Amino acid sequence: MSGAGEPPAISRRDVLRGAALLGGLGLLAACADQPTPSGAGTATAAGGITVTDQRGTTLTFDRPVTRIVTLPMPAASLAIAVDASAEHVVGMHESSWTAIRDGILGKIFPAATGVAHDVAGQDFTPNVESILALRPDVVVQWADQGTGIIAPLENAGLKVLGVTYGTQEDLDTWTTTFAALLGKPARAREMIARSDAALADVKARTAKVAGGSPKVLYFNRFAAGLKVAGPKTYNDFYIRLVGAENPATGPAGVQGTGMVGVDVEQVLRWDPDVVLLGNFDGAMPDDLYRDPVWAPLAAVRTRRVYKVPLGGYRWDPPGQESALMWHWLSHVVFPADDGATLRDRVRETYAFLYDYRPTDDDLAQILWSAPNHGSAGYGQFDA
Template sequence: MRLSDYITLLVFEIDYHFRGIVSTFTCYFRKHLCLLAIVLSINVFAEPVTYTDQAGRKVEIPKTPERISVVATPAGTMVVALDGSGDRLVATTTNSKNAINEGVLNEFFPILNKISDKVVGKDDSPNIEALLNLNTDLVIQWARKNKSIEAMEAAGLNVAAMQYKKTDIAKTWLNDMGIILNKSQKAKEILDWQEKTYQNIVAKTKYIEDKNKPSVLYLMDESSAASSESHFQFYIDTAGAKNAIKVKGNIINIDPEMILNANPDIIWLFGFNINLKPNDIYTNPIYSEIKAVKNHHVYKVPVGGDRWDPPNQELALALEWFTRTVHPNILPGSMREHLKSALEFLYGKEATDEQLDIMLRAEINKDASGYKGIIN
């Protein structure tokens, strides 16, 4: 019998033997013992969780993991959002750690400054020795990395696999992370918020005629861009725009001539590329006659608790920001206020004005026409 069951029996014994004698005390004691029983039952003596991961593997997690190492981006910050703390995340990739430090998540949860980024090689291969030294009790790995999963399991590590499914990543990953962390209700609340935001946006943008849709170039770096078969097309469509790149593909190679021929109205700069900034585009004489440059419509994608390029727990905020850069006056309310309230909902933290500016890249995007109005 679990300890929580003994406590429940004790509550009933107290209620039976002392009813009518010390009723006030009993009610108080009973209430708090029941709460304790619930907490112990959920957090300490919870039954093992068994589910099918995104590699089709049956995974058994004996208890809610206390020390999680993440290879598959952006599962790390999803752990933080669902758990409401940084306590469980002990390691992630260098790229993900950069995002945590580039935004303000490490300020919200200072313990994240101590997480390791030495558990993954350049090819996403795990450093098993480092994972074991960190006492990792769950590794989140890409589903496609079959050999690395087998190697980690052979070393005694518990592994859950995640698969990249374009914009479905937010739904499938949050659902799985909710199961793993016993936070399915929080995952559902986040997904409901995302769906509501999406529906509110497309209710406005779906009526925009094609001739009134600005063209957008989603630039990964100066030699590659997102085409129609990438998940970034979903952002472009939702925002009421069209892709400036007409060549079919996912992420395609481009050159200055292709960019000049595309002549985009708007340029979005990939948030993962920390070195590429709007000023690099504005000051490059090759691009001086592009509409986006002449009209100062070049924007670096923000980073909140995580970067807004991949669909994650902050997808609703990303969709709103993308839409506002394309049609500044189409959505009601304030981007800034929506971000502030979302951070309280996701992380339980109240951001300062300075932190909001950092996340929205107010300084980096300051030369963009009307950017203050877009983010206020």
């Protein structure tokens, strides 16, 4: 979507139905025990900033950047979280913009809904003319989608930060690099430390409550063709993290890696105990509960189908709210009253990331409380 005109009104459900090419990028495996990145950004003796992007290209700046254009869709919300402000993101992909406009970040940072969003097409081909008009200090662009989407920007004299994505290590690198660019390196260290602490908490809970290795299947796409998270996906990482197994990566799993297309018969053979519906289309639990095709599925018989939460960004892939996804999934798979509620965690995390305390209505929106209301155990997340 590269047109400069204002898009038609899009509902939150429509955003999910049509948003994201990201799920089709085949998110790579995450190993959350990978080391925190170092050297992603440094301040020079003269007060300037040097960063090395994920292509290995070194960029230098005389001062912290104040005008950022982000083309990869998760980058806009992460930059806002790192900055605790929407002041310095001046352009973003249209799918990033619609998610912010119709989601919680649009409420927290109303100015973000006025950010230019005609900067790239759905295939991330940059609209160089529109980007130049924004006078950015730096443009964030995919580094692994071919040189054709970076070269036009660099040929126009723009500084391009090339990024890759899919693992916890990538996320930590983005966080460190964005914080360096913005002149806030301590912010990255605190964000990563909090994520590391949350990971330790979830691992400790898994050791305490996990049992039986229930089968959990994540659908990246459901409404128009089935795609599940196969080997080397972030989704497989957190399914295993909470003590479950992903049938799509087991002995009878899919061929290939990333998000893989499957048919109904394959899913029925796997017979997952829990089904997760991602935020890359508009599928909801009732779509399975009401369809006789899915009636034999264990997850349908026991009403254990759940829409993944949607906060400052989708909780499905790696992002600034991934620790909340880990806690949410741990309690979905193994419900128990064992400490701070998820609602408390969301409120505390949002206070840190966005200087905002979500209301009960906000939490109902983030957690998809209404669509998930008929699913087993979801009352544990009620106010």
